[in-house]
Amino acid sequence: MSGDRQEPPASPPRTAGHRIREVFSSLLVAVVVERLAQWVFDGFGSVVASLPGGWFTAVMVLALPASLVYHRRLAALRARAAGWLSPVTGAVRTALSALRRRLPRRRGRGRAGPLGRALRTVRLWVAGGYRATALGMAAGLVVWGGHEGVLWLSGAYGPCDSPRELQVVTAPENVHALRGAAAEFTAGTAVHGCLPYRISVGAAPSIDEMIYGFENGWRRKDARQEEEPFVRLLGIRPDAWLATSSGEAAYVTQRVNAARVAFGGGFSVARDPLVLAMLGERFDDMERALGPADEGGHRFRTLADTARSSLQMRLIHPQPGLSSAGLVAAAELARLSGSGDVARGTVFDESVSALLCRFRDPGTAERETAALLVPAHSVHDYNTRSLTAEGCPGGAPSGRDALKAFSSPDLSVLDYPFHTVSWAGQHRPEAQRVLTEFGRWIGRRGLFPATSPAWSAPRSPQVRDAAALHDVRRRIERELPRVDLHLVLDASGSMSRPPAALLLRTREAFSAVRNTLVPADRLSLSRFYASGDGVEVTEPGPRAGRDDLDGLTQGIAAREPGGRDAPISAMLAEIPRHVSRSGATVAVITDGGVFDDEPDGRAVVRALARAERVRHLYVLVLGDGRCGGGPAGGGRRAGGKRVVCAEAGQDLEKGLSQMVSTIREWS
Helix, strand or coil: CCCCCCCCCCCCCCCHHHHHHHHHHHHHHHHHHHHHHHHHHHHHHHHHHCCCCCHHHHHHHHHHHHHHHCHHHHHHHHHHHHHHCHHHHHHHHHHHHHHHHHCCCCCCCCCCCHHHHHHHHHHHHHHHHHHHHHHHHHHHHHHHHHHHHHHHHHCCCCCCCCCEEEEEEECHHHHHHHHHHHHHHHHCCCECCECCEEEEEEECCCHHHHHHHHHCCCECCCCCCCCCCCCCECCCCCCEEECCCHHHHHHHHCCCCCCCEEEEEEEECCCEEEEEEEEHHHHHHHHHHHCCCCCCCCCHHHHHHHHHHHCCCEEEECCCCCCHHHHHHHHHHHCCCCCCHHHHHECCCCCHHHHHHHHHCCCCHHHCCEEEEEEHHHHHHHHHCCCHHHCCCCCCCCHHHCEEEECCCCCCEECCEEEEEEECCCCCHHHHHHHHHHHHHHHHHCCCCCCCCCCCCCCCCCCCCHHHHHHHHHHHHHHCCCCEEEEEEECEHHHCCCCCCHHHHHHHHCHHHHCCCCCCCEEEEEEEEEECCEEEECCCCCCECHHHCHHHHHHCCCCCCCEECCCHHHHHHHHHHHCCCCCEEEEEEECCHHHCCCCCCCHHHHHHHHCCCEEEEEEEEECCCCCCCCCCCCCEEECCEEEEEEEEECCHHHHHHHHHHHHHHHC
16 A cells, blocks of 8 residues: 555665675774874873873863863763763662661761761762863863874974984993993983984903093004094994993093093992803813802802812913903902912903803813803803804804803902093083983893892902002913014915905904013014015014014005915925024914915925924914915924914904914913
């Protein structure tokens, strides 16, 4: 019938495409809402948190004017809110009525008892606090949102300005931890995603180089400077210095002219004890030999005597002239009072990181017979992370290759004082303020990861002072065997040909040798190359010591070589007349081509045995060269003389330092 009510047409069935679009639309809305909420929370929250009193102050300050100005509108809003919240308020009233019926009433006029009046008062306070909080948040959000909108429209949040560069130096084994702390600290200072500062961390040079650098605007004491238009620096020039110990800091600052550089701060930011570390199997052997420990652990003398006498181990540390931790370790050995204790423990490694990197190599001969006197955090780093940042390939060791360490209550603690650095002619109070704040922040946060409970236990040994470090340096110089070395450079064309330019690179790296020398050491320099049918060996210049090494360094690449490779065996027949009457070890620096023309593999050994005045022979092969037919590996003997060939690869500084240290062990 026409009067019958017609049903509305049925909606078309929903397809899979409709459902997919709905899902994607819901997901997009959720993401947008989440990002807006995150933006509001981060931005507005950071503004409120920066106020004195934080959220309480913000709510109280913003709620009062809002309630006075908008009280009528807020009354209407409260009426609407009451309707919206009626289910909640109804449930609360029901609960309160049930509670009131259970409460005893006072006789008389039916007034509520003390508890009822208290609940009514609390309810009024809660309601007032809720309204004030809601109004304050709303008003604050409106103000902040308007401020953000104005900034966005005006383009105030454009590209970030370049952060101000601040530079800090510390010992190589501390660089990784300090870089992590610097990144965390600067991230916390970001304003709208822009960093106001960037803190760069670099490795500090040796103590002597630092003293010279602070006295001379951080310039390097270097014969290679010559007439170059640029200035050679000791790495990044520091605005702050994290020393290894307060003794080291005092040793340096006492020797620097205060008119040229001023140091501030000096507060300790970490404490890390020295420990005696070794491979796990040797650790177990040591524990069995030691027996039960006294309260607080074994004394260092007991550890040292047991390692040396029962296990035939050598206690080693980095070079005291290059490593501050090595110098403090040498001071510990000096306390044992045995003649030669300090000299026996010195190895050629320039830092704790370099020593650990060499120790990690399974081919290192002394792994089973060496105990390392190093900071506890360095052992932790060795066992738990890769040392690639320190130039050491491979991952963290495991199993038998991991280190275990003994602590001792009378071993020194390194206290890591943080000093700001103000250079003459510069006035940077803001930089000094930020760096001081950074140092204090490190002290609160901690610089190194937590180590084993034994290492972090309370202890009260002294920190070695500047006088103790000075005394041990002088003692090392007296006890170390003297090096009498005659350097012979391969002056063939391949040594200077680009891109390798090995003679020039040798001169660049030779400054590392200075830090391995003591005042009694003497060096001289000659060249050799093939000339006609024979071998030409040039007259050496004056013999040089540690304090006058510049002339020898300048002479390494002073003249353009143009000869051909000459056999080392032929050079050894000519060299005795150039060596002092007292004799010397000969060190040949070459790219390896000199071995190609040797008659056979033992020609060098036979020539060395016949060479008068030549005590030993050390062949250092640079760059991509190889020992080839030379006396590689553990070396050979020529009568009572040693002959060794070592491959430096691309690390010429390390190769030269290892050369001097090995020759010293032969002396």
